[in-house]
Amino acid sequence: MQYNAPLTEMQFLLKDVFRASEVWQSVPALAEAIDMDTAAAILEEGAKITQTLIAPLNRSGDEEGVQFDQGQVITPQGYKEAYTTYAESGWVGLSGEPEYGGMGMPKMLGVLFDEMVYSASNAFALYGSLTAGAALCIAAHGSEELKQTYLPKLYSGEWSGAMDMTEPQSGSDLSQLRTKAVAQEDGSYRLTGSKIFITGGDHDLTDNVVHLVLAKLPDAPGGSRGISLFLVPKRRVNDNGSVGDSNGVSCGAVEHKMGIKASATCVINFDDAQGYLVGKVNRGLVAMFTMMNYERLSIGIQGLGCSEAAYQLAASYAKERKQGKGSGRGLGGEADAIVVHGDVRRMLLEIASLTEAGRALSVYTGMQLDLAKHADGDVKKRAADQVAMLTPLAKAFFTDKGLEATVNAQQVFGGHGYIREWGVEQLVRDVRIAQIYEGTNGIQALDLLGRKVVANRGAGLLALKHQIERELADLGAAWQPQLQQLLALFDALLEKAQELANSSTKADAINSAATDYLHATGHAVYGWMWLKMVLAAEQGNQQPNFVERKAMLARYFFERQLPKAHYHLQIINQDPSVIMSMPNEWF
Template sequence: MADYRVPREDMQFVLQDVFKVDQDWARFEPLAELDFDTAAAIIDEGAKLAETLIAPNCRAADEEGVKFVDGQVTTPKGYKEQFQQLAEGGWVGVTANPEWGGMGLPKSISAQYEEMLCAADISFSLYSGLTAGAIMTLDLHATQELKETYLERMISGEWTGTMCLTEPHCGTDLGIMRTKAVPQDDGSFAISGTKIFITGGEHDLVDNIVHLVLAKLPDAPAGSKGISLFVVPKFLVNEDGTLGERNPVFCGSIEHKMGIHASATCVMNFDGAKGWMVGEPNRGLAAMFTMMNYERLGVGIQGLGAAARSYVNAVEYANDRIQGRGAKATQDQSKDADPLIVHGDIRRMLLTMKAFVEGGRAFSTYVGQQLDIAKYAQDDAERTRADALVALLTPVAKAFLTDTGLEATILGQQVLGGHGFVREWGQEQLVRDCRIAQIYEGTNGIQALDLLGRKVAGSRGELLKPLAEDIGKFLAEGPIAGFEQEYQQLQQGLEMVERATKSVLTKVMQGDENVINGAAVEYLHLIGYVCFAYMWLRMAKTAEPLVAERPYLASKAKTAKFYMARLYPRVHGLLAAIEDGSDSLYLHETGEF
C-alpha cells in the first residue's frame, strides 16, 4: 500500500476558501478565539499522527486482528500505544466540551481529522469515534453527577465508550428490544439482556469501558416510545473516582467479519448490571439520536476516508506501473511501454475516484458547517435553518458518501488489477473495510427511507427549501466563463428533485403505500449527485482566481467538467426509476422469489 499522505492543501482550500469557516467562528462566541492558523496547525498535527503513527500499522493490524480468549479481547500489536498517544494529544475530545477537558473544536474541523484517521485505519478510528459520540450524549443528556463521574476520563481517553442498541432479534426495529432495566432502591437500575454488533464492547486499550445501553423499564409503553437510555460501566466507579468492583457485563464472543478485523465487534451480555438512567424515562431513543446523527456523518466520512486512501494508492500505482501502449498522442517511444495512467479507462477510474473523494470532502465539510451553525449561532432563525439542513443532509451524508466510497475503493482495486486483489498491496483491505459503512448506523436503505419518508414526505417537501435556496443563490450569481452548460445542468438537477418529490407525494396521495419504500434509495442518490454538482461548481468558481498563486487548483475546474459530463448524468436514470414508483417492484408475488 502506498504511504498515506493527508491532502492538507485541499482541506485548507475547502475550509478557508470555499466555505470560509473562519468567518463563522469569528461571530460565534465559543469559537471567537479560533483562527485559521490555529486550525491549520491542529490539522497538521493530526495529519502527522495519521501518516506516521497509525497508517503504517494498518495492514499488520488487519492481518493480526483482535483475539478473544476467556472473555478477554486483545487488540493488535501497536494499537495500545497508538491509542495512548492519541489520548495524550487530546484527540479523543476534539469536539468535546472544554468544561470537561475537550478541545471544543467545530465539526467543520473535526470532519477533516476524522477523514484522515479513517483513511489511516478505519478499525483503529472506531475506538475513539464511538467514544466521542458517547461523550456528546452524556454531556447533553446526563445528570451533573454522571457527567462528573465519566466525562473527564472519557475525554482524556482514559476510558472509552460504546453504543449498545442492536439485539439478536432486532436491529432497525428497536421497538421490539428485550433488554430490561429494573429500578433499584438506590436509584440505579439492573440491566439484563444481550446486545450484538457492539463496536469496542471489550478490549485492552483502557481500564474502563462506559456502555450507553438502550433498555425498557418494566412499565414501558410498547414500541420505540418505551425505550430508555442507561450508562453502564464495565467497572463501577467509587466516590473518589477510582475503579471499584466489576459490573456483571461481559463479552460473550466477537464476530469474525469480512472487514475491520482490528475492531472488536462484540456480543455483550448484561446480567443484572448496574446502570443509571441518562435523560428522561422512555425518551432514550431521542437522546441516543444525538449521538447517532453525529455518528452518521462520521460513518459517511469512513467511506470518504477509505476512498481517499484508495485514490492515493491508485494514482501512485498508475504512474509507476509500465504496461501496454496508450494512444499515439501519449506514447513514449523511448520506452517499451507506457505507464497505466495514459490509458483511457485508467483515467476514467482515477477521475471518478477524484471526483467522489474531493466532492465528498467538500460535502462533509458543508454538512459539518451546518452542524456548527446549528450549535453555535446566536440567531434563532439561523439555527433553525441549519437544523433543517442537517436533518435533510445527514442521511445523504451517511449513505451517499459510503456508496460512492465503496465504488471508489473498488475502482482503486481495478486500477491495480491482480495486485489489487492480493493482500500485499492493501487495496483489498480498503474494499473490505469500507463495505460495513453501508450497513451499520442504519443501513443505507434505512437512511433513504428516513430522507424520503420522514424528512421530505413528512414535511410535504418543506425541508428541501433551505438546500434549494443555497443552490439557487449560488446559481443566481452566474457562471464563470466556460461553465454555462454546467450551471444549466445544476439548475435542471434542482428541477428534477422538485419533479421527483412531486411524483412521490402524488402517488402517496393516490394511495400507493409502497412508493416511498420503492423509490427511496434512488431519491437519496438523486439528492447526492445534485449536492456533489453544487460542491464541484462551487469549488471550480472559488479556485479560478487562485490558480495563479496555487497552480494545483487548476485541476478543480477540470475535475468539475469531468464530474458534470461523466457522473452527473446518472441523475436521469435515477429520476426514471423514482417516477416508476413501486410498480415494477410488486409485479412478482412473494412466492415467486
C-alpha cells in the same frame, strides 16, 4: 500502506470555499476557541499522527485481528501503545466540551481529522469515534453528575465509549428490545440482557468501557415508545473517580468479520449491571439519536476516508505500472505507464471527482452542525433543518460511493488488486460494512425521501435550491451551462417529491423510489459542491495548477457523473408495482 493527508485540499475548503474564519467569528463560542492559524496547525499535527502512528498499523492489525482469550479481548500488537499516544495528544476530545476537558474545536474541522484517521485505518478510527459519540450524547442528555464523572475520562481517552442497541432478535426494529432495566432505591437501575454487534464493546485499550444501553423498564409502554437509555460502565466507578470492581458487564464473543478485523465487534452481556438513566424515562431513542446521528456522519466519512486512501494507492500505482507502449502519451521509458490508458483514467477521475465533492459536503455538514449547536434564531433553525436532511444523504451516499471507489481502485491494480500485500483489497473489505451499520443505506434513503423530503413536500430542497442560486450568483459565464444543468436537476427532484406526496400508493411509491432518489439527490448536491469549489478556486490565491485541476475535475463530474442522476430519476418514474406486486412466497 503509505498515506498522505490531503492538507492542501482541506485548507482550501476551510479557508476559501466555506470561509471558516467568518463562520467562527460570527459565533462567540467558536471565535474564542479557534482561528485559521490554529486550524492549520491542528490539521498538520493530525496529518503527522495519522501518517506515522496509525497508518503503519493498518495492515498488521488486519492480519492479526482482535483475539478473544478466556473472556478477554486483545487488540493487535501496537494498538494499545498507539491509542495511548493518540489519546494523550487530545484527539479523542477534539470537539468535546471545554468545561469537561474537551478541546472545543468546531465540527467542520473535526470532520477533516476524522477523514484522516479513517484513511489511515478504519479499525483504529472506530475506537475514538464511538467514544466521541458517547461523550456527545452524555453532554447533551446526561445529568450534571454523569457529565462530571464520565466526560473528562472519555475526552482524555482514559475510558472509551460504546453504543449498545442491537439484539439478536432486534436489528433495526428497536421495538423488539428485550434488555430490561429495574429501578433501585438509590436512583440507579439494574440491567439484564444481551447485545450483539457492539463496536468497541470490550478491548484492552482503556481502563473502562462506558456503554450507552437501550433497555425497557418493566412497566414501559409497548414498542419503541417504551425505550429508555442508560449509562452502564464495564467497571464500577469509585467516589474518587477511580475504576472499581466489575459491574456485571462481560464480553461473550467477538465477531469474525469480512473486514475491520482489528475493531472489536462484541457480544456484550449485562448480568444485573448497575446503570444510570440518561435523559428521560421512555425517551431513550431521542437521546440515543444524538449519538446515532453523529455516528452516521462519522461512518459516512469512513467511506470518504477509504475513497481517499484508495485513490492514493491507485494513482501512484497507475503512474508506476508499465503496460503497453506506442500511445504517444507515455511518461518515458520503453513502455507506457497505465495512467495513459483511457479506462484507467476514467476510474481515477471518477474516484477523485466523487471523493473531493464528498469531502466538501462533509465540511459543509460539519459547519451546519456547528451552527445548529452554537448559533441563535433563524440561523440555528436553518442549520438544524439542513443537518436533518444532509445526515442520511451523507451517510448513504458517501459509503455507497466509497465502496465503488475502492472497487475501481482495485480494478486499476488488475491482478495485484486481488492480492493482500498491495493493500487495496483490505479497503474493499473494510469499507463494505459502512453501508450496513448505523442504519443500512436503504433505511437512510427512506429517511431522506419519506421524512425529510416528501413529509414537507420538498420545502427543504426548495430552500436549498434558492440558497445555491444566491451562493453561485458570481459564477462566471463559462460555468453557466453547468449551473443551469444543476438547477434543472433540482427542479426535477422537487417535481418528483410533489408527485410522491400526492401518490395514491405513497408508501409503496416511496419504498420503491427511495434509494434512487437518494442517489439522484447526492449527485445534485455534489454538483453544488463542485461549483462552489470552482468559484472559490478562481477567486482565491491558489496555484494555477490547483485551479486548473479543479476545473478539469468539475467538468468531468458534470459530463460523466451528474447525468447519472437522470438515470435514477427515470427509474423512479416507473410503476412501483413491479417491485411490490410479486407474492412473498415467490421469492
